[in-house]
Amino acid sequence: MRTDNEMTAAKRGGEMTGQISQVETMAPEGNSDATSRASRWLDENLGGAGFVRRSMRHIFPDHWSFFLGEVALYCFVVLVVTGIFLSLFFKASGDQMVYHGSYEPLRGTTMSAAYSSVLQITFDVRGGLLIRQIHHWAALVFIGALLLHVCRMFFTGAYRRPRRANWLIGVTLLILVISAGFTGYSAPDDMLSGTGLRITFSIIESIPLIGPWLAFLIFGGSFPSADFVARLFPLHIFLLPGLIAGLLGVHLAILWRQKHTVFRDSGGDDKTIVGTRFFPNYALRSGGYFFLVGGMLAALGAFLQLNPVWLYGPYSSWSATSAAQPDWYTGWLEGALRLFPAWDIHIGGFLLPAIFWPGVVLPLLLIGFLYYWPWLDVRITGDRGVHNVLQGASERPGRTALGAAILAALAALFVAGGDDVIAVIFGGNFRTIVWVLRGCFLGLTPTVALITYYLCRLRRRPTSRMKNTSRGAGPAPVR
Amino acid sequence: MSEQADAEGSPRRRQRAWPSWPAGIAFLAAIAGGIGFGWSYVWQVSDWWLGGFLALGMLGLGAGLTYWGVYLHHEDVAREDFPYPHVDEAERAALTEELECNEDVITRKRFLGLLLGAGATILAIGTLFPVQSLGQLPGDTLFHTKWRRGSRLVTTDGQLVSRGALSLGGFVIAFPEGHTDSAESPVALFKVAADSLELPAGRESWTPDGFVAYSIICTHAGCAATQYEDESQLLLCPCHDSAFDILRGAKPIYGPARRALPQLPLMIDGQGNLAAQSDFEEPVGPGFWNLP
Numbered sequence: 001m002r003t004d005n006e007m008t009a010a011k012r013g014g015e016m017t018g019q020i021s022q023v024e025t026m027a028p029e030g031n032s033d034a035t036s037r038a039s040r041w042l043d044e045n046l047g048g049a050g051f052v053r054r055s056m057r058h059i060f061p062d063h064w065s066f067f068l069g070e071v072a073l074y075c076f077v078v079l080v081v082t083g084i085f086l087s088l089f090f091k092a093s094g095d096q097m098v099y100h101g102s103y104e105p106l107r108g109t110t111m112s113a114a115y116s117s118v119l120q121i122t123f124d125v126r127g128g129l130l131i132r133q134i135h136h137w138a139a140l141v142f143i144g145a146l147l148l149h150v151c152r153m154f155f156t157g158a159y160r161r162p163r164r165a166n167w168l169i170g171v172t173l174l175i176l177v178i179s180a181g182f183t184g185y186s187a188p189d190d191m192l193s194g195t196g197l198r199i200t201f202s203i204i205e206s207i208p209l210i211g212p213w214l215a216f217l218i219f220g221g222s223f224p225s226a227d228f229v230a231r232l233f234p235l236h237i238f239l240l241p242g243l244i245a246g247l248l249g250v251h252l253a254i255l256w257r258q259k260h261t262v263f264r265d266s267g268g269d270d271k272t273i274v275g276t277r278f279f280p281n282y283a284l285r286s287g288g289y290f291f292l293v294g295g296m297l298a299a300l301g302a303f304l305q306l307n308p309v310w311l312y313g314p315y316s317s318w319s320a321t322s323a324a325q326p327d328w329y330t331g332w333l334e335g336a337l338r339l340f341p342a343w344d345i346h347i348g349g350f351l352l353p354a355i356f357w358p359g360v361v362l363p364l365l366l367i368g369f370l371y372y373w374p375w376l377d378v379r380i381t382g383d384r385g386v387h388n389v390l391q392g393a394s395e396r397p398g399r400t401a402l403g404a405a406i407l408a409a410l411a412a413l414f415v416a417g418g419d420d421v422i423a424v425i426f427g428g429n430f431r432t433i434v435w436v437l438r439g440c441f442l443g444l445t446p447t448v449a450l451i452t453y454y455l456c457r458l459r460r461r462p463t464s465r466m467k468n469t470s471r472g473a474g475p476a477p478v479r
Numbered sequence: 480m481s482e483q484a485d486a487e488g489s490p491r492r493r494q495r496a497w498p499s500w501p502a503g504i505a506f507l508a509a510i511a512g513g514i515g516f517g518w519s520y521v522w523q524v525s526d527w528w529l530g531g532f533l534a535l536g537m538l539g540l541g542a543g544l545t546y547w548g549v550y551l552h553h554e555d556v557a558r559e560d561f562p563y564p565h566v567d568e569a570e571r572a573a574l575t576e577e578l579e580c581n582e583d584v585i586t587r588k589r590f591l592g593l594l595l596g597a598g599a600t601i602l603a604i605g606t607l608f609p610v611q612s613l614g615q616l617p618g619d620t621l622f623h624t625k626w627r628r629g630s631r632l633v634t635t636d637g638q639l640v641s642r643g644a645l646s647l648g649g650f651v652i653a654f655p656e657g658h659t660d661s662a663e664s665p666v667a668l669f670k671v672a673a674d675s676l677e678l679p680a681g682r683e684s685w686t687p688d689g690f691v692a693y694s695i696i697c698t699h700a701g702c703a704a705t706q707y708e709d710e711s712q713l714l715l716c717p718c719h720d721s722a723f724d725i726l727r728g729a730k731p732i733y734g735p736a737r738r739a740l741p742q743l744p745l746m747i748d749g750q751g752n753l754a755a756q757s758d759f760e761e762p763v764g765p766g767f768w769n770l771p
Contacts, residue, residue, distance in 0.1 A: 216616065271560060295540075302531050303527065317665060354737060
C-alpha cells in the first residue's frame with residue numbers, strides 16, 4: 001500500500017513540475033516525493049525549513065515530572081473545545097424568568113436565564129451534560145496539574161536563572177487559570193456558586209477605604225446584580241482564556257528556546273541536554289498523552305458526577321446550602337475564613353473587618369511570595385549562576401522545608417474548609433473542631449518544616465557522595 | 480542524522496522485541512469508540528454510554544500512540560547543547576552598541592521626549608474614567624434596606640404573617656411586603672417565650688407577643704444564616720459556622736462573625752398582622768470601612 005502511494009505521488013510530482021523534478025531526484029533515498037514537496041513548500045513560502053528541522057530535533061528529557069505541565073496544557077485544549085460547545089447554548093443573563101423546561105422538580109420556579117440555560121444544556125441538549133461535566137473536570141484537573149507543576153519547579157530549583165522570567169509567567173498563568181475556574185464555576189448562577197460570589201463580594205467590600213466602591217464597581221451595584229451574571233461570561237470565555245492562551249504561547253516559546261532542565265542522573269549537565277527528540281518519538285508520545293488525558297477526562301465526565309447544579313437550585317439571597325463544598329481549589333480560602341478569629345479592628349471611627357486578613361492579605365501574601373521567590377532565593381543563597389541542572393529536594397533542606405510547610409498550611413486550611421463535614425463524620429461541636437484545626441494549622445506547619453529539614457539533612461550525606469563518584473564515570477544511564 | 484548512526488545498530492534489534500499488535504488493538508478500540516459514540520448519540524442512550532465510548536476511543540488512540548512512541552523511543556537517545564550559558568559576548572556587545580546608537584534619536588530631543596511621555600501618561604489616565612460606568616458609587620445603599628415604618632411582613636411566597644401564624648418555637652423567613660426580591664431585606668422571624676428574651680436595653684418594645692426578627696445576612700461574609708437549632712436557640716450560618724444567640728439580640732456566640740445580626744423592630748398592626756416599626760437601626764450584612 002505504501003509503495004503504491006509513493007509511486008502515484010512520484011508520478012504526479014513528475015507530471016506537474018517537470019523542471020524541478022531534477023532536484024527531487026537528488027533527495028536522499030527513502031524520502032517520498034510528498035515529503036520533499038512539503039519541505040520545499042515550507043522553505044519557499046515561509047523560509048521555515050531550517051526552523052522546522054531544528055524544532056524536530058528538539059530534545060525532551062525523559063522524566064515523568066515533565067509530564068505535569070503537559071497535562072495542564074492538554075486540559076486547556078479540552079477546556080477550549082468543550083467550552084466552545086457550551087458557549088453556543090449558555091445564556092449569560094441575570095434576567096429573571098419562570099422555568100418551564102423538562103426538569104420536573106424546578107418547573108414553575110423563578111430563576112435567571114443563565115441558570116435556566118444550564119438546565120437546558122443538562123437535560124435537553126443531547127450530550128450536553130457530558131460536555132459540561134468534562135469541561136468542569138478538565139478545569140479541576142488543570143489546576144491540580146498546575147499546582148504539581150509549580151511544586152516540581154520549586155522543589156528542584158527550576159526557577160533559577162535563566163528561567164526566572166518563565167517562572168513569573170507561570171505564576172501569572174496559575175492565577176489566571178484559577179480565576180478562569182472560579183468565573184466558570186460561578187457562571188451558572190446556582191445556589192452554591194452564588195453563595196461563593198456573595199462571599200467574594202464581602203471580601204472585596206472589606207478592603208480599607210475603597211472596598212465598598214470597588215465591590216460595587218466589579219459587581220455593577222449591590223449584591224446580587226443581574227449585570228454581574230452577564231459580566232462573568234466575557235471574563236470567562238474571552239478575557240481570561242485569551243490572556244491564558246497568549247501567555248501560554250510565550251511560556252512555551254521561552255521553554256522551546258531555553259530547552260528543558262535536566263536531572264543530574266539523566267546524564268545531562270549545564271551544557272548538554274539529554275533525552276528524546278521531538279520528532280518522531282516525542283511527537284508520537286505527546287500525541288498519545290493528549291488523548292490519554294482527554295480520555296481520562298471523558299471517563300471522569302461520564303462516570304463521576306460533579307457540581308449537580310440542578311439539585312442546588314437557583315441562587316436566592318435567603319437560602320444557603322450546607323455540606324456542599326465549592327471547587328477544591330477554593331477550599332483553602334474557605335478554611336482560612338472559618339479559622340481566622342473574629343478580630344474586627346476599629347480605627348478612629350472606621351472598621352477593618354476580620355475577613356480582610358484571610359480573604360485579601362493571605363492570598364496576596366502567597367501570590368507575592370511566589371512572584372518574589374526566585375529573587376529571594378538569590379538573596380538567601382547568593383547564587384547568581386545560570387543553571388540547567390536540577391537540584392534534588394534534599395540538596396536544599398531549607399527550601400524544601402519551606403515549601404513543605406506552605407503545603408502543610410494550605411492542606412490544614414483545606415481540611416478546615418470542610419469542617420462541617422468533619423463535624424458530621426466525627427461528631428463534636430464546631431467550637432472544639434475549630435480550635436483543634438487552629439491548633440493543627442499553627443502546630444503542623446512548623447512541625448512539618450522541622451521534620452522535612454531533618455529528613456533532607458539525613459538523606460543528603462550519603463547520596464551526594466555517590467553522585468560525585470558517578471558523575472565522573474562518564475556517559476549517562478539511559479532509560 | 481549522525482545520532483542514529485551512533486546508536487550502533489541496537490535499535491533494530493530492540494524494535495523487533497516490541498510487537499506492534501498492542502498498538503493495533505488500541506487503534507481498533509478507537510474505531511469502536513468512534514462508532515459507539517455515534518451510535519449512542521443517534522439512539523439517545525444515556526450519557527454514560529456516550530462518555531464511555533468517547534473515553535474508550537480517546538484512551539485507545541492515546542494508548543496506541545504512546546506505545547508507538549515508546550516503542551520507537553529506543554531509536555535515539557539524543558544530546559544537544561543548551562543555548563545557555565554559552566553567552567555570545569560579541570553579539571551582546573554588538574546589540575549594546577546598536578542600542579546606544581539609536582538611543583540618540585530620543586535623547587537628543589529631550590523636551591520632545593518629555594512631552595511624549597506626559598502625553599501618553601495623561602491620555603492613559605484620562606481613558607480610565609469610563610471604568611466608573613461599571614457600577615454606581617455605593618452612596619448610602621449599604622446603610623438601608625426596604626423596611627419602612629409599617630411595612631408588613633410576608634413570607635417568601637408573599638403571604639402576610641399574622642400574630643397567630645407561628646406557634647412557640649416557630650421560625651419563618653420574612654420580607655417586607657412587595658419586596659420579596661430584595662436581597663438585603665430578609666429577616667428570620669421567631670416566636671419565643673417573651674420572658675426568656677435578654678435583649679440589649681432600648682429594644683423592649685420591639686418584640687410584641689414574643690415575636691423577634693433579625694436580618695439573616697451574616698455579618699461575617701454575607702451568607703444567609705438560616706439554620707435554626709431550636710434546642711440551643713442558635714441561628715447558624717452554614718458558610719463559616721458562625722452562631723448567633725436569638726434570645727440575646729443575635730449576639731455571635733462562636734465562629735468568625737463579630738457583630739450581632741441587626742434586629743428589626745416589630746409591631747402588630749390593626750389587622751393583627753406583623754409589621755416593622757422602622758428600618759434596621761444599623762447596616763445589615765458584613766462589615767466595611769465606613770461602617771460606624
